Amino acid sequence: MNTQSERATWSSIDWRPFVDVMRDAKRVVICAHIRPDGDTLGSSIAMARALQKLGKEALVVDSYPVPPALRFLDPEGRVAQLGALSPEQSAFVESADLLMAIDVSSAAQLGPEATQLFSNFQGPSVAIDHHEVGDPLGKFRFVDPDADSSGSLVFEAIEALGVQWTRELAFPVYTAIATDTGMFRFASTNSGTFRRAAVLVDAGVRVDEVYRLTNEQESFGRFKLLGTVASTCERFIDGKGVFMRLTQEDFQRAGAIASDSEDLVNEALSVAGTEVATIAIEQPDGSVKASFRSRCAMNCALLAKSFNGGGHQKAAGATLKLPFEEACRRFKEGTEARYHLDCGK
Numbered sequence: 001m002n003t004q005s006e007r008a009t010w011s012s013i014d015w016r017p018f019v020d021v022m023r024d025a026k027r028v029v030i031c032a033h034i035r036p037d038g039d040t041l042g043s044s045i046a047m048a049r050a051l052q053k054l055g056k057e058a059l060v061v062d063s064y065p066v067p068p069a070l071r072f073l074d075p076e077g078r079v080a081q082l083g084a085l086s087p088e089q090s091a092f093v094e095s096a097d098l099l100m101a102i103d104v105s106s107a108a109q110l111g112p113e114a115t116q117l118f119s120n121f122q123g124p125s126v127a128i129d130h131h132e133v134g135d136p137l138g139k140f141r142f143v144d145p146d147a148d149s150s151g152s153l154v155f156e157a158i159e160a161l162g163v164q165w166t167r168e169l170a171f172p173v174y175t176a177i178a179t180d181t182g183m184f185r186f187a188s189t190n191s192g193t194f195r196r197a198a199v200l201v202d203a204g205v206r207v208d209e210v211y212r213l214t215n216e217q218e219s220f221g222r223f224k225l226l227g228t229v230a231s232t233c234e235r236f237i238d239g240k241g242v243f244m245r246l247t248q249e250d251f252q253r254a255g256a257i258a259s260d261s262e263d264l265v266n267e268a269l270s271v272a273g274t275e276v277a278t279i280a281i282e283q284p285d286g287s288v289k290a291s292f293r294s295r296c297a298m299n300c301a302l303l304a305k306s307f308n309g310g311g312h313q314k315a316a317g318a319t320l321k322l323p324f325e326e327a328c329r330r331f332k333e334g335t336e337a338r339y340h341l342d343c344g345k
Helices: 004-010 016-023 038-053 068-073 087-095 112-120 150-160 167-180 191-202 207-215 220-231 248-254 264-270 300-305 324-343
Strands: 027-031 057-062 098-102 125-129 140-143 234-236 241-246 276-282 288-294 315-320
Touching (some): 016 125, 016 140, 016 150, 027 112, 038 098, 167 191, 220 248, 241 324, 264 288
Parallel strands (some): 027 057, 027 098
Antiparallel strands (some): 234 241, 288 315
């Protein structure tokens, strides 16, 4: 197995400025993105643990609560929800000397509380991310759009800090990488993905345990929601695209919560002949969030950007504050236009 110094050559990022800025930090607040997934949570929790091993204090915060399906990453409930901080957590945030955002491509992904936190913060701020487009965030940015996940970048950052791997540290990093690569089946997966995974497995991660916790713990509400969303499927783009939709009423009927809809759009890609998929989901505040997926030349990141969203070439998202049917129409038409522009069909 390669040593840490040898593994440093795997990275396209110069992590020396990161090490320098972290050297003087004593109290660090780490922000995960809204509607947290395995990548942002696993990466943030791992970073916090690594900093604690270096004798620093760290607190992970999010504008949303940890979804039930991901509570195994935070069994002790240490991730704090902005807007519902305890007096001790509020005091920590106010006294922090460094602010960090992980897996966040734009301020819109932070939520209002974290956005205000970044806007008011006077100290150094760091962003670690792997998305293609988005608003600049953080005074020190460590971004690689070609990375398979933010988990892989956090792997590199932790190694640059010289922290030795333990199972407690490796488990959330492996989960971040595995979930954001679709358990190593997405096109973003590369040889480096497996090399990093091997290091983490050698540190004590059990592959079967991560799979069970991330893929075999679905809620009954999500199971029912699968049937609901399947019933809304419609073909477009001459049969090459699938469009789906969910309303708040659908969630109520299924007894589902917001996190139960995570990655439902991927189900459409299992249909033979499907090249692109879009799902529109009504949010509790009345806005409509869309998720875009592509298995062809269509660039989801550019599609999302046209709606002030962001993401990757193959997976991205955006939100519109419009009536549900109007938002659905725009997302569907936007997807079709982007497909024809990128694919020339």
